[in-house]
Amino acid sequence: MASDRRALVAMGLYHAANDGTVVAIPALFPLLLAENLLTSFTQVGILLAVALGVTVVFQIVFGTWSDRGPTRLLLPAGMVILGVASLFTALAQTFAVLLLFVAIGRIGASVYHPVGISWIGRVFKRDIDHAMGFQSALGDLGVIVAFASSGYLGLLFGWQVPLLLWGGFALAAALVGYLLSRQVASESATRGTPKTPPWTKILRRVSLWIVPLSIGGAAYTITIGFGNSLLVQRLAFTEDTANFVIALWIGAGVLAAYNYGRISAALGRFRSLLLAYFIVGIAGLVLSLTPPPTLLIPTFLLFGVGLFITYPALFAFISESTEDVIGGATFGIVFGLQLVGGAFAGYAAGVMADAFGIHTPFLLLMGLGFAGFLLLWGATPAELRSQRPGKDISEATG
Numbered sequence: 228m229a230s231d232r233r234a235l236v237a238m239g240l241y242h243a244a245n246d247g248t249v250v251a252i253p254a255l256f257p258l259l260l261a262e263n264l265l266t267s268f269t270q271v272g273i274l275l276a277v278a279l280g281v282t283v284v285f286q287i288v289f290g291t292w293s294d295r296g297p298t299r300l301l302l303p304a305g306m307v308i309l310g311v312a313s314l315f316t317a318l319a320q321t322f323a324v325l326l327l328f329v330a331i332g333r334i335g336a337s338v339y340h341p342v343g344i345s346w347i348g349r350v351f352k353r354d355i356d357h358a359m360g361f362q363s364a365l366g367d368l369g370v371i372v373a374f375a376s377s378g379y380l381g382l383l384f385g386w387q388v389p390l391l392l393w394g395g396f397a398l399a400a401a402l403v404g405y406l407l408s409r410q411v412a413s414e415s416a417t418r419g420t421p422k423t424p425p426w427t428k429i430l431r432r433v434s435l436w437i438v439p440l441s442i443g444g445a446a447y448t449i450t451i452g453f454g455n456s457l458l459v460q461r462l463a464f465t466e467d468t469a470n471f472v473i474a475l476w477i478g479a480g481v482l483a484a485y486n487y488g489r490i491s492a493a494l495g496r497f498r499s500l501l502l503a504y505f506i507v508g509i510a511g512l513v514l515s516l517t518p519p520p521t522l523l524i525p526t527f528l529l530f531g532v533g534l535f536i537t538y539p540a541l542f543a544f545i546s547e548s549t550e551d552v553i554g555g556a557t558f559g560i561v562f563g564l565q566l567v568g569g570a571f572a573g574y575a576a577g578v579m580a581d582a583f584g585i586h587t588p589f590l591l592l593m594g595l596g597f598a599g600f601l602l603l604w605g606a607t608p609a610e611l612r613s614q615r616p617g618k619d620i621s622e623a624t625g
Contacts, residue, residue, distance in 0.1 A: 238347060240403060241400055251313070252316070254381075257455055259386060279333075285338075286341050300405075301338055305338025306397050359487070360487035363539045367477055382467055439537070454473050454514075483535050500541070507534055512593045541561075
């Protein structure tokens with residue numbers, strides 16, 4: 228339906244604004260370190276861990292809420308909270324104030340993933356791989372633009388300017404997204420959701436994917452939080468050039484996510500997921516050695532392809548094994564698990580970088596990638612290994 232397609236575009240816009248605004252701060256980490264607003268990589272790790280911890284809690288809250296009634300206003304409301312917090316973050320003059328407003332912004336950023344992804348899973352069951360790839364690609368596009376522009380704008384006009392621009396964009400996305408989705412039928416509590424979601428049932432159904440989800444979140448957090456500083460400190464890149472390389476990494480991921488439906492059709496969903504984690508492990512090893520740009524940049528590109536196809540693949544598996552009436556609660560748990568991995572990895576990577584060097588977070592990345600590969604190889608049931616894209620797997624996953 229045309230209204231569903233417009234709403235899918237709205238979801239993509241929300242995702243782009245959400246993820247772009249969120250990563251504007253990590254894109255500015257080298258500048259914030261130079262300005263002494265951040266004084267150590269451990270503070271970087273604390274900032275990442277607190278931001279992700281707040282998101283874990285509120286994603287579960289909003290995901291559960293979305294299963295009980297209308298959600299059309301919830302998505303733009305999250306964008307408003309995120310946008311306003313980004314504007315106030317630009318006023319921070321101490322680490323404590325910076326941490327406070329980043330945490331508040333993450334409350335708003337907690338809405339999209341459980342609410343938007345579960346909506347897509349309900350509406351686009353027959354074309355789930357393509358729909359997940361589309362929304363994922365637009366979210367990644369927001370991250371690309373944030374990284375490609377924030378370092379340059381920060382150097383040219385001051386670190387506050389990117390935060391002001393992304394805050395304004397989030398507010399604009401709230402309005403445009405609301406208008407695009409205004410004709411979508413209102414979702415109501417008549418879906419029969421119980422007052423208390425069946426948490427045990429949800430955890431049982433996603434149990435196979437808990438560790439891969441956590442590893443994917445950890446890999447993303449390590450690279451977003453420490454990739455540009457690695458390039459600045461070990462290879463003497465300027466801040467804007469380092470952020471451009473990270474943007475290329477995300478760009479490769481955008482193309483892979485956008486074409487994930489084709490990748491899944493060609494390789495199979497499980498095989499593409501298995502290969503992706505192996506690529507993450509190899510990339511972590513190479514990046515930890517900080518090779519010259521002729522090897523480093525292709526490694527980042529391949530790494531982007533591998534990491535970013537794990538997301539729609541995992542979300543598609545989970546969506547197909549979940550009833551509509553608990554979709555929001557399920558994805559609240561799913562993204563919470565993903566961010567728990569990111570929170571622990573972000574803090575650990577910051578401590579490792581201070582103690583042993585900025586390259587060591589990527590040794591952690593290597594170990595996580597290979598762990599994900601080995602876990603999937605050994606623990607995935609045979610019926611999922613051989614599954615063709617689009618096949619219903621609710622029976623296979625409990």
